[in-house]
Structure formats: structure tokens, C-alpha cells
Amino acid sequence: MKLSTLSAISPLDGRYGKKTENLRGLLSEYGLIRARLFIEIEWLVFLNKKIPDLKLNQKSIQTLKKIYKNFNELEAKEIKKIENKINHDVKAVEYYLKNKMEGSSQLKKAKEFVHFACTSDDINNLAYAILLQELRKNHLLPILTKLKLKLKTMALDTASRPMLSRTHGQAATPTTLGKEIANFLKRLERQTTLLSQQIIFAKINGAVGNFNAHRIAYPQVAWPILAKKFVEQLRLSYNSHTTQIEPHDGIAEYCHVLFRINTLLIHLCRDCWAYISLAYFSQKKQKAEVGSSTMPHKINPIDFENAEGNLSLANALFHFFAERLPVSRWQRDLVDSTLFRNLGIAQAYSLLAYETLLSGLNKLQINEEKISDDLEAHWEVLTEAVQTVMRRYRLKQPYEQLKMLSRGKKMDKETLHHFIDKLHLPSEVKKKLKALTPKDYIGFAKELAKQAR
Structure with a gap:
């Protein structure tokens, strides 16, 4: 064929x-x-x-x-x-x-x-280095910048949108949707900065890294100085101490940065998938698309699933490259040559995943009603607030009292207020606690989300 x-x-x-x-x-x-x-x-x-x-x-x-x-x-x-x-x-x-x-x-x-005076890897290591450099500059960083801008917009737009947290899958202290998105943004900003700063090393020093052939041919030439100058004019970092091959420690570091970026984006994919499952998000309908071959109603979160799959595949390769590329027998074997031919595959799967994830994020629509209803159904999340104020006023066993009242139970507003009424607290404090609702109990979440600016 x-x-x-x-x-x-x-x-x-x-x-x-x-x-x-x-x-x-x-x-x-x-x-x-x-x-x-x-x-x-x-x-x-x-x-x-x-x-x-x-x-x-x-x-x-x-x-x-x-x-x-x-x-x-x-x-x-x-x-x-x-x-x-x-x-x-x-x-x-x-x-x-x-x-x-x-x-x-x-x-x-x-x-x-x-x-x-060159060995094959003098050419190869420099060739791969400039390819990685170009890929990072013209492909990886631009799409990651688009992802960051999308997350920034989402974080700012939803900075004030109260939302129930979930720890261990259970209802927990409220946050805002924007704050949770900002968490991913801040992580991605740090890792993309590290990617942009990652040094790419290269060498051009002959058969075993000693300039043997260079020196015997032209002993008067300062070959180590020339080699450094040549590598640096290509905007790469010179590695002065190598065998026949550049040892690839820098490539391992490069792979590790991309591994971390992909890992946090897998986390983002899974969280978006879960919020869609909770109906916190819906997805924009594409009229001609089919969600299921048998269930006509389905709009599946396939962008997030595809992105997660491709990110996971890329990470398996990045981990393998980082572990295997820096290891060579004596002054060189050919294993790295075979592996390097696949380095682009891991990056291509990553780029594919970044585009798919961005597509998924662009399809999300917030279900304000569902998010609000979930908050209103879980007044027990305010027991943290009540027991913490009780601690301040030195009431006995505040945690234990609230545990007995609420653990494993769903609590409504009336039950909580009845408990507050019986506490030996100043009246203004009781009034403040009874005025508190799940949607108001968000700490500095709104302010933290707005730091995404």
C-alpha cells in the first residue's frame, strides 16, 4: 500500500x-x-x-x-x-x-x-539541538501561551463564582470556580517558564571528545575555544566534557519539564471531565456531531479524554527518554541514535493534546444553577467555620461537638442555626455566623483568582 x-x-x-x-x-x-x-x-x-x-x-x-x-x-x-x-x-x-x-x-x-575532524554525533547532536530549539520556540511555547491565556480568561471571568469543593470526592469547604482554574494557570506559568529557560547543550569535539584529530592536523589552533564559539553562535550551550556523544543530560531535563507540563494538564483534563460529569459544565453542541452510536442524547467530553490519552502516551515516552538517553556504554553506543528518532513523536503527541485540550476548554459552558444548588444542599460545609470561631472563644471541644452533629450527615440551614443558637457566644458573633451561607464562605478565593491578571 x-x-x-x-x-x-x-x-x-x-x-x-x-x-x-x-x-x-x-x-x-x-x-x-x-x-x-x-x-x-x-x-x-x-x-x-x-x-x-x-x-x-x-x-x-x-x-x-x-x-x-x-x-x-x-x-x-x-x-x-x-x-x-x-x-x-x-x-x-x-x-x-x-x-x-x-x-x-x-x-x-x-x-x-x-x-x-567531526564524528557523526558532532553533526547529530547539533542537528537535534537546533530542531528542539525551533520546535520549542515556534510550536510548544506558542500553544502553551494560548492555553495560559484561555485559563486566565476563565479564571478572571469566574473569580467570584462560588463553588463547592470536593476533597476525597466528598463535599468540602467552598471555593470559587475561578480560583480552581487559577491554580492550574499558576502551575502552568511556572513550568512553561522553566521550559523556555531550559538549556540545550551541544558539542563539536571529535571522536571521543578530546579534539584528537583537530590537534594533530592543526596543533596551533585553539580548538576548544573555536568549538565553544561555534556552538554558541547557534544559540546553544557548549558542553566541554563529553565522550563521542553529548551525554544528553540536558535532553533529559527538557523531557522532564515537558513531563511535568503534561502531568498538570492531565490533572486539568480529569477535573474538567469530572465537572462535566457533575453538570457544573455543559458543552456547546456541534450540530453535525454524533456523541454515541446508540444513545442519541450524548455529548461526551471527548476532547478532554483524547487530550488525556495523548498526554499520557507522550509522558510514557518522555520518562523513558529521560531515563535511557543519558546512559551509554563507554565512549558511545548506538542506542541513543535509535531513540532520538522517536523524540519528535512524544512532542507531536503533546502538541496534539494541547490543541485538543484548548478545543475542549473553548466548548465549556457554566451551569450556574447546578453549582448554586449544590452549594445550597451542603450546609454541613459551614461546620468548619463554626468550630473555628468556637475555638477562638475557647468553647470546649468545638471540633468534637460539630463532628457529633454533622459527620456523615447532610445538614440544612435550620439544624446549623439551632446549634449556633445554643452556643455561649456573643450575640453579634452568633448573628454573623447565622448570616453566613455556603456561597459566602469562600475566604480569599475571589482575590486569589483575580491574581491571574
């Missing part, structure tokens, strides 16, 4: 193909090959006039850069043809570039400086 959205093995390219097609130029084999070519060209240009035997003029440099600028899928196929012949992916890029340089007399003379 020819590859199509119907024949694709991965749902990312099949069922979800339209939603992920904008990632193909970055997270695909083509994207990796293109990034490798960019590094090979940039390293050659960087070495120009820094080593005695490489003196390219500006025209030759522009010709090199055009090779990258004009690179397309057909050119990538040429590299794959070379790879099929020699069975080495990075060397195939080197040979491709050398072949392209044959058309220029000056570049032809310089072609043996392509991939100069």
Missing part, C-alpha cells in the same frame, strides 16, 4: 495527519537530514580562514548557503540514495555536500574540509 493517512502506521500521520502536518518539515527524517546539512555547511563556513588551508571567498560561501536554502524533498531523496549504498546516514550528507561542491572550482578544492 502507498503511504496515505489511511495506510500510515502511526496515527500522527494517519488519523491526526491534518493536525500534525505542520510538524513534518521539522520532526521527520527530512527535517533531520536538512538540519544535518545546515550544520555541515555552517561548520565549513565557520572554519573558513580560521585554519590556514581554508580560504573561501564570499561568492563561494554564498554558493554553500544556497545549497541549504534551496534544499527540498527531492534533494533529501538524493541523500537517501547515497545512504542506501553506504549504509551511513551522516556520511551520506557529507558525500552529498561534496558532490554539490564539484560544480565550483574553489569549493571543489575545499571539499575535504567538509565534516572536518
Whole structure:
């Protein structure tokens, strides 16, 4: 079968193909090959006039850069043809570039400086680093910013909307809907800041990290200084101490940040699902959609379920990458190369989940009546307030008295007020307690929610 959205093995390219097609130029084999070519060209240009035997003029440099600028899928196929012949992916890029340089007399003379003193992972680690950098900047952070803006709007709009809390699934001290949304917002803000600040390390120091080939060829050149400068001009952080491979501790940290972001968003998905189940939220109807193949009335919370599933799948991969990528045998084995090819999958599932979650949030409608009715049905949540005031006035066994009155029972307004009337408290205090209702007992929830500004 020819590859199509119907024949694709991965749902990312099949069922979800339209939603992920904008990632193909970055997270695909083509994207990796293109990034490798960019590094090979940039390293050659960087070495120009820094080593005695490489003196390219500006025209030759522009010709090199055009090779990258004009690179397309057909050119990538040429590299794959070379790879099929020699069975080495990075060397195939080197040979491709050398072949392209044959058309220029000056570049032809310089072609043996392509991939100069490099091992494959010098190219690979830099290629993956710039791909992660671009993905973070142009895809991950923008959609996470949209999620934060949506949560901020929801938190501010519902800052004053009293709501029954639930701890252990049971009725508990009231809050506001906006405050509960603000909780997620604050967590997401912290983690996205950490993601934006996460250092991406890279190296270009040869076969085992010691510049052996560099130094034997040009002993007068300060190779460690040059390598650092090259890595940093790519806006990456230089790792001076490596084996043949960059040890991937930074990639593990990157995965851990995304793992935490996804974890808190799984929490958000589950809470939204539960509030829909309680009828605190309803969902906007999409006229043509079908909720169930047999139950016509259904509007299922599928956006939150899909998002949770994809976030969980991504997290399983992020955890595995963080655990496995930093481990290599002696100076290198090939396990990391195989695993790196799947790093984009975890990020694609994450991005897919973020979009789906945002779609779900945009469909939510608040059921004010249901939320109010739930509060009014649970006057027992005010026993905390009463027993705390009793403590202030040193009444005996306040907690125990309220426990005997309310534990495991539903309480109405009259029962609570009857209890308050019998307390030895100042009359103004009793009046204040009897004026209290579940919807008023929200502490600083409203103010905390408005800090989402």
C-alpha cells in the first residue's frame, strides 16, 4: 500500500495527519537530514580562514548557503540514495555536500574540509539541538501561551463564582470556580517558564571528545575555544566534557519539564471531565456531531479524554527518554541514535493534546444553577467555620461537638442555626455566623483568582 493517512502506521500521520502536518518539515527524517546539512555547511563556513588551508571567498560561501536554502524533498531523496549504498546516514550528507561542491572550482578544492575532524554525533547532536530549539520556540511555547491565556480568561471571568469543593470526592469547604482554574494557570506559568529557560547543550569535539584529530592536523589552533564559539553562535550551550556523544543530560531535563507540563494538564483534563460529569459544565453542541452510536442524547467530553490519552502516551515516552538517553556504554553506543528518532513523536503527541485540550476548554459552558444548588444542599460545609470561631472563644471541644452533629450527615440551614443558637457566644458573633451561607464562605478565593491578571 502507498503511504496515505489511511495506510500510515502511526496515527500522527494517519488519523491526526491534518493536525500534525505542520510538524513534518521539522520532526521527520527530512527535517533531520536538512538540519544535518545546515550544520555541515555552517561548520565549513565557520572554519573558513580560521585554519590556514581554508580560504573561501564570499561568492563561494554564498554558493554553500544556497545549497541549504534551496534544499527540498527531492534533494533529501538524493541523500537517501547515497545512504542506501553506504549504509551511513551522516556520511551520506557529507558525500552529498561534496558532490554539490564539484560544480565550483574553489569549493571543489575545499571539499575535504567538509565534516572536518567531526564524528557523526558532532553533526547529530547539533542537528537535534537546533530542531528542539525551533520546535520549542515556534510550536510548544506558542500553544502553551494560548492555553495560559484561555485559563486566565476563565479564571478572571469566574473569580467570584462560588463553588463547592470536593476533597476525597466528598463535599468540602467552598471555593470559587475561578480560583480552581487559577491554580492550574499558576502551575502552568511556572513550568512553561522553566521550559523556555531550559538549556540545550551541544558539542563539536571529535571522536571521543578530546579534539584528537583537530590537534594533530592543526596543533596551533585553539580548538576548544573555536568549538565553544561555534556552538554558541547557534544559540546553544557548549558542553566541554563529553565522550563521542553529548551525554544528553540536558535532553533529559527538557523531557522532564515537558513531563511535568503534561502531568498538570492531565490533572486539568480529569477535573474538567469530572465537572462535566457533575453538570457544573455543559458543552456547546456541534450540530453535525454524533456523541454515541446508540444513545442519541450524548455529548461526551471527548476532547478532554483524547487530550488525556495523548498526554499520557507522550509522558510514557518522555520518562523513558529521560531515563535511557543519558546512559551509554563507554565512549558511545548506538542506542541513543535509535531513540532520538522517536523524540519528535512524544512532542507531536503533546502538541496534539494541547490543541485538543484548548478545543475542549473553548466548548465549556457554566451551569450556574447546578453549582448554586449544590452549594445550597451542603450546609454541613459551614461546620468548619463554626468550630473555628468556637475555638477562638475557647468553647470546649468545638471540633468534637460539630463532628457529633454533622459527620456523615447532610445538614440544612435550620439544624446549623439551632446549634449556633445554643452556643455561649456573643450575640453579634452568633448573628454573623447565622448570616453566613455556603456561597459566602469562600475566604480569599475571589482575590486569589483575580491574581491571574
